[in-house]
Amino acid sequence: MKAGASTHSALVAFGTHQVSFAAKRCYGQDLVAENVSLFHGSRIDDDPVPLGADASMTFLHADGTQHSSFNENSLVVRLDLGQTRVLIMGDAEAGGRLDPATPPVEHSIEGTLLQVAASRSGRT
Numbered sequence: 001m002k003a004g005a006s007t008h009s010a011l012v013a014f015g016t017h018q019v020s021f022a023a024k025r026c027y028g029q030d031l032v033a034e035n036v037s038l039f040h041g042s043r044i045d046d047d048p049v050p051l052g053a054d055a056s057m058t059f060l061h062a063d064g065t066q067h068s069s070f071n072e073n074s075l076v077v078r079l080d081l082g083q084t085r086v087l088i089m090g091d092a093e094a095g096g097r098l099d100p101a102t103p104p105v106e107h108s109i110e111g112t113l114l115q116v117a118a119s120r121s122g123r124t
Contacts, residue, residue: 006041010064033062054082061109075107 017038024031043110048056061076074090089109 006039008041010044010046010062012040056080
């Protein structure tokens with residue numbers, strides 16, 4: 001990791017965290033187990049992250065708690081590139097495919113995002 005760099009996660013804010021990597025075999029070579037110190041910055045939130053001139057990224061969903069499906073930990077990111085917006089959903093789930101008029105499962109990532117969008121626009 002670059003000196004002075006910090007990591008950000010949905011669970012941890014500010015401080016140092018030890019990560020242990022087990023010994024592995026890679027391309028015929030034995031790799032030694034190693035402990036690495038990660039320096040955490042602020043916790044991921046919904047504040048836009050500036051990326052450069054007229055570009056930013058906003059984490060709309062970041063959940064680091066354990067779930068039965070890894071897909072429930074998918075990051076949902078909105079990229080704002082000038083007047084263009086791109087939504088990156090990862091493998092976020094909303095339940096099985098239903099008729100588009102059927103609302104998503106209430107506690108799914110899609111359901112959570114729609115609730116947040118409705119409350120910000122004044123619709124509940």
